[in-house]
Amino acid sequence: MRNNLTCTVALAALTAGAGVASAEDLTLCWAAWDPANALIELSKDFEEKSGHKMSFEFVPWPNFADRMLNELNSGGKLCDLMIGDSQWIGGGAENGHYVKLNDFFDAEGITMEDFIPATVTGYAEWPKNTPNYWALPAFGDVVGWTYRKDWFERPEIQEAYKAKHGHDLAVPETLDELKNIAQFFQEREIDGTKVYGAAIYTERGSEGITMGVTNALYNYGFEYGNPESPYELEGFVNSAEAAAGLEFYKTLYDTATPPGSSNWYMGENIDAYKSGQVALQMNFAFIWPGVEADPNVGGGKSGYFPNPAGPSGQFAQLGGQGISVVAYSDKQDAALEYIKWFAQPDIQARWWELGGYSALKAVVEDPGFATSQPYAQTFLDSMAIVKDFWAEPTYAELLLAMQQRVHDYVIAGNGTAQTALDGLVKDWVEVFEDDGKI
């Protein structure tokens, strides 16, 4: 009897204890950029409701992958939550860095059908197109274009463009039109200052030029491999159409970009655009709230459009990230609480208001969404045409090989587009062979 009583008391104490979660100090790791500041603001609500304290570890983009992958590979406990780049998902899953979230989603009633399909495939699934989830889509992003609407609308510029090309200067619908417009503005004098055509991604060190050139390659017919037979690259990566896409990007770089823009990525493009050096800039959508708020180019002076179509279709490079629970964290329960809180529709709506790009359908399909910001419709249109780079565990090797091959042709001018892509096939085959995939 006494034993039974002791057991009952102990069980009651245990049950009561389980209901009261202790307050934890959670660390969320992400890139250091504008949306991260919005997330700090948003997370105050979580702190208030949960009693947990949020700390943040933000690393600038050029060093983000280096720093965070080092952390994950070494089994570090710095991050409890990781908003990792979309390409990390394969490595995160296969190398045991991320916690699989399927059971948690089922238990909490979170369904991936509530999110934009491209973001689920891009940020959450591994292997791709299978219902195995390692992240919750956190920040939708895509490469798009920003242009100087105020310059486009000037009568003298309209007139000069029409005289040269025989049609009105308008938002380009094809890559050829985009090139014509960029070349038209190249070295043109506007308000007494020499301006240039377009700021495009050319950065060598991390991922810049790859994130840029793919916007031309996809639309000219580049494929990552045979759709019927994965890892069969020959004739897909280095097809004649893909080579034409690479030549297009080189022509754009040679004839329509500011001098000295041989190592530019997000930050440099923003600076060139905001300082009035260029008429167009290629950049991820995350910059658009900042453009709108800028005193020089914001407030209606800028317009936005999705990556224009090429001969083989219209696609755009996917950016963005999912939020994962780090497998080495000792505070996984609290981290899962954060994800549960973050997935709520009202929190996602607030996320969009603060400048974060929600991937929740309830937010982006809201009737008022498309008109809520000048760039909202472009974001929706762009998210509908996304393609992503490899997300294999060996993505870093694949990326660096592409960085080298493409930069060597586009910027350094060595060889031809065809030899660059042939070399890329050779590099990628070697990576997959080493990894036992072929």
Place this chain on the structure above:
Amino acid sequence: MVYTPIEKLAQATPQPMAQKVRGLSDRAIAWIFVAPSIFLLLAVNIFPLIWTIRLSFTNFKVNRANRDIEFIGLRNYERILTDSDIWMTMQATAHFLIWTIVLQVLIGFALAYLINMKFKGNDLWTTIIVLPMMLSPAVVGNFWTFLYQPQIGLFNYVVTFFTGGDPSSFSMIGDVHLAPWAIVIADTWMWTPFVMLICLAGLRSIPDSIYEAAECDRASKWRQFWTITVPMVLPFLMLAVLFRGIENFKMFDLVVQLTGGGPGNTTTLTSIDLKREAFEKWRTGYSSAYAVILFVTVFGLASIYVKALNKVKER
């Protein structure tokens, strides 16, 4: 009688102290003192070196630590030595190394020669000249990026001021032919003062009496320069070359900030390439083999050079 270094150390140990530690011989006490240093050396230098050599014969990847490690013999070495891209990287490193050393030695020696002359404001000028080497290489890389900017950069304006033409007509860091020189110029600007300081130490160590004796023998200034100044400063110069050679062989931060290794692979030095292989591509076995090859190269060249330096000193 010949004593070993440890025995000499034991003899040098003060007597009262040795007497205090009862039951321990002088040799044991000496071992107690040197053991931490030896342990540290083994742990920090020797063990990682042996471990790196071991890894260089495997396909190990640190980001796939749960995968089986295979012993692949000399395959990593074979791949590295037959890779044309790595030879291009070696060429880029050799170009950078040779030209930075040549320019820094010539300009550094000339500056030291001028500073060594007594004139008003001598100390102030010395301080101004040595300022660049006090900056962080990453900072120097960053501001040279602005100096080389074709539209707003000072460098292009200065060049076209003398040559004529449009400042934005050329890009120092975007052109394959100019980029290797862009990193040479930035490094020379930063590190010439270091060579100057070493040369200045050499020049100031030459006793005036030697020049006075040469004057008595009616030796011309030109002759004095070649037969007194240069031979007596040569060991210092060679030391400066050794320091700069070792430093520039592992050059990383300044070049990464300036060019990121581009355009293409034009300014990808071996240290940048090695870092990419080891910590971006995570090819641990391959990069270990790469590191061993570089270690043997640097160690071999440095050994030959140090022997030459000792010979010069003995003269």
